[in-house]
Amino acid sequence: MNTTNRHVFKHCPHCRADMALRLEGGIQRPLCPDCGFVQYLNPAPGAGVIVLRERKVCLVKRKFPPRQGQWSFPTGFMEWDEDVQLTARREALEETGLEVRLTGLFAVESGILPPDIPVLVVFYRAEETGGELQAGDDAEEVGFFALDDLPGPVAFAAHRRVLAMLAREWGP
Template sequence: MAGKARFCLQCGARLETRFLFGRDHPVCPQCGWIYFEDPKVAVAVLVERGEEVLLVQRLNPPLQGLWSLPAGFMDAHEDPARAAERECLEETGLVVRVTQLLGIVPGREHPSGADIVIAYRAEVVEGDLQAGDDAGKAAFFPRSALPPLAFRATQLILEGKIPQTHQHME
């Protein structure tokens, strides 16, 4: 069955799979409710200090021990730029201010990953660099000496290979 829903959120009946709108969807045979799985959206933040970039070491699987930009999932109804700032604070102890939307990286890299990663550039406002949340370490690295990276999205963002929108945030 497509998606993870097994029972109707409207009436509680067991869902069945029907081919609708070009693909299989869980559908309630009693009330007709259709389950549409929402995409998972993550945000990432690129913080630079001269020729260095801020990275965090993954504390948990998948790709435990490898490095990525500070990033994480958005909560429902959360502003993406504020989510990026929140994730950076949680993982690095640094309060940052988003200054630019860099672009969007599509494509789920692993089963529990995001379908969409929204990437921002940000600048440090205050705070002391210290790993937190699901980051084992947090550090600035020269672009010429990056540690092993966890995700294609991190690599693309660092290489500037996502669409450049040049939208500055106020």
């Protein structure tokens, strides 16, 4: 793994010593030579939600960078004390106003969120149980769109792959 572009600590967050690099199982890891702290550069887990109305998918327009103004499934990072299903339901409610029930796992996708945040996104199928469609939180707009009539560019490769999987599943 190349760590040069990653958010590597220059100083140990515990004891402030200058960090060094250590080869561990073929991977260079940032290490504090004084207290032994190792900075593991793990992907950040998040959840995405696939809500459908007929054959239209719920997408939100992103209000903030990265990829501001582009579209994605309602998605967000897990909070420390959440399980991933709760993250999915919370993000759906915050961004779309819809209360949802998760109906199954759809896909697990990984990627690099600009500028350099490695992520793992768990996509669930969900159905509406309540609420009212309204853009909120970090969504500027929300709507349901046919796969062949998307409202604009889709922000992330993982989300484009999920759209392609849906298209294959539904057929022509």
